[in-house]
Every structure is written in structure tokens, then in C-alpha cells.
Amino acid sequence: MKIKKQTWLLSFLLIIIIIITCHNIFLSPSKQTTLLISPNWNHWFGTDINGNDVFIRTLGAFGYELLNLVSVLFLVWILGLLLGSLVSQIGGQAFKAFFLNLVHYMATLPVLLIALFLLILFGGGFFNAVIILSITIIPTQILFVYNQLETAQNESFVVAKKSYGLSNTAIYKSHLIPFILKKYNSYTLSRIPEIIMMNLALNFLGLGIQEPHPSLGRMLFDGLSFMFSAWWLWISPVILIFLLFLIVISINHGKAYD
Amino acid sequence: MKRYNLIYRILFLLLTVLVIPLLPIIIIFLGTNSPEYVIKGTLNMSVSPGVSPWNLYLEALKNLLTFNLGTSISSGQSVINEIGAGLGQSFKIIIPALVLSYLLGTLIGILRKGKSPITGKRYDFIFYIPMIVFSYFFLFLSDKLGIDFTSGIRYVYAVIILSIYPVFIVYKSFISRYHTIIESDFYQFHLSTGVGKSNIFKNFLVKYFGIEYLSFLENLVIYMFGFIYFVESPFAINGMGYKFVLGIQRFDYPLIIGFCIVSIIFFSVINIIIGYIQSKIDPRRT
Numbered sequence: 001m002k003i004k005k006q007t008w009l010l011s012f013l014l015i016i017i018i019i020i021t022c023h024n025i026f027l028s029p030s031k032q033t034t035l036l037i038s039p040n041w042n043h044w045f046g047t048d049i050n051g052n053d054v055f056i057r058t059l060g061a062f063g064y065e066l067l068n069l070v071s072v073l074f075l076v077w078i079l080g081l082l083l084g085s086l087v088s089q090i091g092g093q094a095f096k097a098f099f100l101n102l103v104h105y106m107a108t109l110p111v112l113l114i115a116l117f118l119l120i121l122f123g124g125g126f127f128n129a130v131i132i133l134s135i136t137i138i139p140t141q142i143l144f145v146y147n148q149l150e151t152a153q154n155e156s157f158v159v160a161k162k163s164y165g166l167s168n169t170a171i172y173k174s175h176l177i178p179f180i181l182k183k184y185n186s187y188t189l190s191r192i193p194e195i196i197m198m199n200l201a202l203n204f205l206g207l208g209i210q211e212p213h214p215s216l217g218r219m220l221f222d223g224l225s226f227m228f229s230a231w232w233l234w235i236s237p238v239i240l241i242f243l244l245f246l247i248v249i250s251i252n253h254g255k256a257y258d
Numbered sequence: 259m260k261r262y263n264l265i266y267r268i269l270f271l272l273l274t275v276l277v278i279p280l281l282p283i284i285i286i287f288l289g290t291n292s293p294e295y296v297i298k299g300t301l302n303m304s305v306s307p308g309v310s311p312w313n314l315y316l317e318a319l320k321n322l323l324t325f326n327l328g329t330s331i332s333s334g335q336s337v338i339n340e341i342g343a344g345l346g347q348s349f350k351i352i353i354p355a356l357v358l359s360y361l362l363g364t365l366i367g368i369l370r371k372g373k374s375p376i377t378g379k380r381y382d383f384i385f386y387i388p389m390i391v392f393s394y395f396f397l398f399l400s401d402k403l404g405i406d407f408t409s410g411i412r413y414v415y416a417v418i419i420l421s422i423y424p425v426f427i428v429y430k431s432f433i434s435r436y437h438t439i440i441e442s443d444f445y446q447f448h449l450s451t452g453v454g455k456s457n458i459f460k461n462f463l464v465k466y467f468g469i470e471y472l473s474f475l476e477n478l479v480i481y482m483f484g485f486i487y488f489v490e491s492p493f494a495i496n497g498m499g500y501k502f503v504l505g506i507q508r509f510d511y512p513l514i515i516g517f518c519i520v521s522i523i524f525f526s527v528i529n530i531i532i533g534y535i536q537s538k539i540d541p542r543r544t
Contacts (some may be wrong), residue, residue: 101266108476108529110521112484117518120511121285121300193386200388201485205506220390224492227394228401238391245387 014247039232046232047223058236061214065244068130068208072195075134076141077188081177083138085147089172100146103139111136112198116207123127124207135200136193144187148180155179193250200241216241267533271526278519279318283311300511302328302337327516344498344517345537351413351489351497352482355420359478360471362421363428370429371436385426387484392419393492398476412493417488424478428471435470439463476532480525504517 037047045054087099118132152158153176161171202208203217211218214236223234282301286293292304303317321327327337396415400407407415439445448458489501494500498517505513 082288098266101263102270105267105270105526105529108480108525110480110484110525113518113521117515117522120506120514121281197388199487200390201488204390204488205503207506220394221491223394227397231398234394238394241388241391249386 004191011247011251013243036226036230038190038230042093045236046230048233049226054219054232054236057214058216058219058240061209061216061219061237062240062244064126064209064213065196065216068126068133068199069192069195072133072137072199073188075130075193076137076191079134079138080141080188081184083146084142085149085172085177087142088146088149089168100143103143103146106139107143113214115198115202116205119202119207124202124210126213127211128175129202129208133202136198137195141188145180145184148183149176152176152179189251193245196241196244196248263290264530264533267526267530271523271530274522274526275321275322278378278522279315279322282314282318286311286314299509300515301405302512304346322519325520327519330505330513331510332504337512338520340501340513341498341517341520344496344501347495348483348486348490348497348499351416351420351486351495352479354417355424355482356475356478358417359421359428360423362423364432364467366425366429367432367436371433373433385423387422388488389419389422390488390492392422398490407493412495414487416493416495417465420486424481427474427478431470431474432467435467439466465539469536472532472539474535476525476528479528483521 035047035049035051037043039046043053043055045058048054048057107202113138115132118135119128122128122132149172158171158175161175199208200217200220203215204221206218206221208217209215219237220234223230223237226233282293282297282303282305285296285300286305294307296354297303297305301318303314303321305314324340327341329335330337330340333340393415396419397407400411400415405411444462445458447453448462477482483498485499486497487503489495490497490499491503502517504510505517
């Protein structure tokens with residue numbers, strides 16, 4: 001993978017932010033000071049309505065955002081691969097047609113609204129948000145794996161392995177899945193902006209991470225009431241979101257040359 | 259779309275309509291604390307003690323089929339009326355945003371048609387930035403520049419912000435389709451017979467762009483619907499997104515659940531209609 005110079009620079013910046021975040025979350029106790037202080041040397045991004053340092057809260061929120069992203073990515077990667085392979089490997093044509101149409105149907109539904117619907121019914125929170133986000137994203141992952149496997153089955157090396165008498169499972173495990181893995185990884189990574197957007201939306205509506213834990217979406221929502229009088233409440237989450245997307249797209253941009 | 263695929267879609271729509279009324283039973287089955295209170299608060303159904311699951315299901319199904327989604331807690335109006343009013347306001351933004359996305363995306367595509375469809379540009383990331391970021395900047399800058407953002411201009415802002423990412427999608431799709439066409443044997447053959455480029459496009463290929471654009475129309479509408487509160491909340495446009503945010507703040511769950519149910523059914527129907535149109539105009543799907 002050819003990653004451009006600025007991606008390395010941004011990734012370095014990301015690591016610094018993670019280290020500061022970990023330091024602030026695990027080592028520094030949250031200090032409460034005067035409410036709504038504008039940015040100064042002691043509080044780089046001022047303080048919020050509860051007297052918490054906005055910069056520290058923003059970094060904490062960034063940490064949670066990354067944790068959510070990694071958890072969802074891991075779940076959708078592994079379950080998408082597993083279920084996609086299963087659909088491709090087992091069942092007759094009728095079963096496949098039914099299942100694929102079902103997945104197609106699910107993929108065309110408004111996933112964010114479904115996620116909100118489920119979160120309202122089952123309650124918000126970090127864990128529920130991760131599970132429900134994963135559930136709403138998995139159908140398209142399954143579809144991708146299935147399509148890739150079906151295309152790969154016509155490759156000459158697969159036909160050759162079949163003629164050697166290798167079992168279907170062995171071909172899937174040792175040849176087909178490794179063959180599609182690179183594309184699948186790229187596809188999964190390309191969904192990072194979507195996951196971040198959805199998580200941001202859930203937190204903005206107050207259905208994701210719950211107080212007292214900080215989240216970028218909720219900080220933006222809280223900042224809306226103080227749009228003009230206390231602009232520092234929303235400016236730091238906005239900068240961090242901007243930076244996050246710059247890193248993600250920069251990595252994807254580098255990946256495109258791969 | 260082949261005929262059996264269309265049948266599948268209709269079947270799944272019917273299944274969705276039959277599955278949604280299972281929600282009150284699921285709430286009870288999951289062992290939620292005070293399920294009667296949760297069902298009353300979310301689905302606006304009174305559950306009498308000892309009622310059978312079948313009767314509960316039938317009542318929920320009847321409510322769904324008659325669009326009796328209850329009463330909004332915050333406004334006291336029926337949920338379906340609230341959704342109708344909200345959607346009316348939201349469509350004032352969504353429809354112009356869709357038109358702008360297709361027009362601007364195509365225009366950029368035509369201007370940049372020589373570029374590779376695979377590799378992006380450094381500034382591509384701007385299109386991916388969540389629209390909430392743009393909403394905040396527009397709002398803040400308007401205030402600094404002395405523009406009255408409570409006037410009709412807020413609709414213009416909302417349309418522009420809502421169409422940023424869709425413009426990128428349309429542009430990318432245009433470039434990708436254009437390169438597929440000019441590399442095709444069909445195009446090369448007609449070119450070699452002396453037919454001009456513009457004539458080939460005018461007579462044979464404009465339709466393919468239409469088919470391509472139609473294939474992601476539903477996704478764009480879903481995207482705009484899903485994130486509309488990112489533009490309606492900052493600009494205080496009383497559409498469905500704004501009502502949605504207020505509904506969550508005021509625990510107006512009948513309104514939220516009602517909107518989600520209506521949206522799911524609405525998009526299922528749209529999906530079937532688009533699939534049907536595609537099957538009629540796209541020769542590859544017959």
C-alpha cells in the first residue's frame with residue numbers, strides 16, 4: 001500500500017492525540033472550574049456549562065469515537081466474512097435467491113432510521129450503539145463477500161483445485177477467502193466515513209454514548225444552544241471531526257494507488 | 259429486475275408489515291421493566307393484564323394498516339398528521355437538493371470527464387465531512403457577516419449543505435460511467451465507422467446515464483432523510499428532522515417510532531417502484 005507523506009504526518013498526529021486522550025482519561029482526574037470560560041492559556045478551548053475543560057472532553061470523546069469505530073469495524077469484518085462465506089457455500093439456488101433478495105432488501109432500507117428505531121426500543125448506550133450499528137451495516141458486507149466469492153469461483157485456479165478433488169470447505173478456507181481478503185479489507189475500510197457519520201448522528205440525538213462520558217455528536221448538540229455566545233463549545237469537536245475525516249480520506253486516497 | 263425479484267420485493271414488504279406488529283410482543287418477551295408502560299409510551303397501545311399475544315399482535319397490525327400511530331405527546335396532534343406536516347417542510351429541502359445534486363454533479367462530471375475514475379483528488383475529503391460541520395460554519399459565518407439566517411435564506415443554506423455529498427456521488431458515477439462507455443467495444447465500433455462522439459452519446463448512450471442515476475436515487479433520498487436533522491436543527495426548519503430531535507428531547511416516542519415505521523414502508527414501496535422502472539428501461543435486467 002502506497003501511503004502518501006501527509007498520511008504519515010496525519011497518522012503521527014493521530015497517535016499523539018490518542019496518547020493525550022489516554023493520558024487525560026486514565027491519568028488526569030476531571031477538574032471542574034468556573035463555567036463557560038472563553039479559551040485561555042489554562043483552558044485551550046475554554047470550559048463548558050458544567051465547568052469541564054472542553055479540550056479534555058473533546059479528546060475523551062475522540063477516544064470513544066475511535067473505540068466505537070474499531071469495535072464496529074471488527075464486528076462487521078468478521079461477521080460479514082463468516083456469513084457471506086456461509087451463504088456462498090451452503091444451500092441450494094432457491095435458498096441463495098431468497099437470502100440474497102432479503103439482503104438486497106435490507107440494504108435498501110434507511111439503516112440510520114432502523115438503528116434509531118432499535119436504540120429507542122432497547123435503550124441507548126455505547127454497547128447497544130455498537131451492536132445496532134453493526135447489525136445495520138452487516139447486510140451489505142455479506143453481499144460484498146458473496147459477490148466476490150461467486151466471481152472468484154470461476155477463476156482457473158479454483159477450477160484446478162476442484163479437479164484435484166479438494167473439498168469445498170478446503171477450497172474456501174485455503175484459497176477463496178484469502179483470494180478475496182484484500183478487496184474485502186479495502187471495502188471494509190472504505191466504510192469508515194459512513195460508520196463515523198452514523199455514530200455522530202446517534203450521539204447527536206443522545207442515543208449513543210451517555211453522560212457523563214463525552215461524545216463528539218453530543219458536544220455538537222450542546223454547542224448549538226451556545227452557537228454565538230460560547231462558540232468554543234462546538235469549535236473543538238468540529239476541528240477534531242475535520243481532522244478525523246482528513247486522516248480517513250487520506251488513508252483511503254493512499255489505498256486507491258495500491 | 260427479473261419478475262421473481264420483483265415478487266421477492268413485494269413479499270418482503272408484506273413481511274415487514276407483518277413483522278412490525280410483533281414489536282409489543284418482543285418488548286414483553288425481552289423482559290423489559292414495566293412492558294405495559296413501554297408499549298403505551300412507544301407504540302401508543304394499552305395492554306390490559308392477561309391479554310393474549312395473538313390479540314396484541316392483531317391490534318398492532320390493525321393500528322399499522324389504518325395508520326393509527328397514536329398521538330404526539332408534545333403537540334397533542336395525531337402522529338400521522340405531524341409526520342405529514344414535517345415531511346412537507348422536509349421535501350422543500352430534499353427535492354431541490356436532489357435536483358441540485360444531479361445537475362451540479364453532472365456539470366462537474368462533464369468538465370472533468372478526462373480524469374481517472376479511480377484515483378481521487380486531495381480535496382475529495384471535503385465531500386465526506388459531515389454536513390453538521392458545514393451547518394455550524396454557515397450559521398456562524400452568517401451571523402458574523404450580518405446575514406439574517408432566520409429568513410428564507412436558511413432553506414438555501416440547507417439545500418446547499420444537504421447536496422454536498424450527493425454532488426460528489428453523482429460526479430463520481432458520471433466519470434465512472436463515462437470511462438466505461440468510451441472503453442467499450444460498442445463505442446469504439448461506432449467511432450471507427452465515422453459517427454461523431456456527440457452523436458453516439460445523443461443517440462445511444464444518454465439512456466445509460468439515466469439508468470445509472472436511477473440506480474442510486476433511492477440511496478441519495480435515504481441519505482438525505484437519514485441526516486436531515488443535521489441541517490434542520492441548526493437552521494430551525496420545522497421539518498421532520500427537527501421534529502425528530504425535539505421528539506427525542508421530549509420523549510415523544512410515538513412520533514419517532516411512527517416516523518421510523520412510515521419511512522421503512524415508504525422506502526420499501528419506493529424500492530419496488532424504482533426496481534420496476536429499471537426493469538422497463540434497462541435491457542440488461544429483463
